[in-house]
Amino acid sequence: MSDPNKGLFFMRFGSIFTTSAGILTSRIFGFVRDLLTASILGANLWSDIFFVAFKLPNLFRRIFAEGAFVQSFMPTFIVSRHRSVFAAAILLRFSFFLLAVSLLVTLFAPLVTKLVAIGFDEATVAAAAPLVAINFYYLDLIFLVTFLSALLQYKEHFATTAFATTLLNIAMISALLLFRHEPPQTIVYALSWSVLAGGILQLLVHLWMVRKKGLQRVILGGFAYLKRKKGAIDEDIRRFSRAFFPSVMGNSTAQLSSFIDTWLASFLASGAISYLFYANRLFQLPLALFATAASTALFPSISKLLKQEKREKAKGHTKKVFWLLVGLLGGASMVAWILSAEIVALLFERGAFKAADTANTASVLAMYIVGLLPFGLAKLFSLWLYASHRQAEAAKIAAKSLGVNILLSLLFIAPLQAPGLALASSLSGWVLLFLSVRAVGTPLFFDIMRSKHALSALLFILLSAAAAWGIKALVHGYL
Incomplete structure (x- = not known):
């Protein structure tokens, strides 16, 4: 007789890989966009200005x-x-609030x-402000998308x-191609309007x-x-509110860390914000492809x-998803750390992006990769906290991790510059992983x-490292 639990688990893996396939497709187009x-x-x-303008709505998009x-x-x-009734009430409240914001x-x-990029001078702030205003409306659109996706996830539909x-990404690629011969100011305005077009699509x-x-x-x-049953959902609204605000903090550590990097990098030389952006995009690929896909499908x-x-x-x-993530994220970490310079050069080094930009971005990427696993x-273990309505505890853990990040960023920024921010x-x-494990229970x-899956995961990591070193040797003529 077949085991229904086993069948359910394979269905769950199917959801994970469906979500991963969608994320991979999106990230491929995203890399074309970044290229x-x-x-x-x-x-x-000008690239720094656009990335600052896009940073705030993109931060909230990732959190949502x-x-x-x-x-x-x-x-x-x-x-x-x-x-x-509960769903309609939440939709109305968030829509009006975000539109007002x-x-x-x-x-x-x-x-x-000025708050987002405190190191910008007045002229740069004046140039960036209209773009910040345009890009922020993407948040209104992405909330509606996220609300609808939550209903689809309840039905265990993840592909859309x-x-x-x-x-x-297609909208932004189209803007870049259409306006590629225009002045940089025109290009960043076209990119900003294309962000809204992508949200509408x-x-x-x-x-x-x-x-x-x-x-x-x-x-x-x-x-x-x-109107008729508004009083009947008061407890549901309170339960949601008690969960939501801690969840924002609990889910936003990596995103807020990136935001703080941008904020502090505005004090560094021109181009630092861009190096952090390009490196963080590469870092986010395996994180979204494996960890986010797994947590979305499993939750x-x-x-x-x-x-x-x-x-x-x-x-x-x-347990099974944990070792799958250890293998995939560990293997990706080895490849990205060993081949950081080669990956950045392959993807970005052309046109206005020079060899010096490659070296700077690669050094930032190597530091970001230390935190991939x-x-x-931590995303996986936090699922237990959120599913058990322990959002406040998850928020405290995230706040402690963020505090460590801020302290280390201030310590590292002077001696290490942009790579120091990534390392922090x-x-x-x-710290986030350690505290999450302790909260869920050792x-x-x-x-x-x-688990019997541990050996397979560790072997995959070693093979990935060996393959990366082999590729590096071939590229540089050592073999």
């Missing part, structure tokens, strides 16, 4: 899309007796720009969200899939009964299993460590 950006804009004042909203919304949605950013764009980010494809899955009834039904089932008090089944799923594994971020990732961690 064109590096070639057309290079690493200079990669956990905070879904990990707060999903457990409450699952247990709510009036799911449609976007309008304020538009009105006070120079002040917001995974592949949809490709549309943003993502929203449209999610609306189409929601209708295809019949989920529009959840939203429309919720609006129809919202609905972990939430349901823990709600049903099926802890052993949840632990079994976690801990940031990825990576070391804070190890017995669970040691049980996970005792």
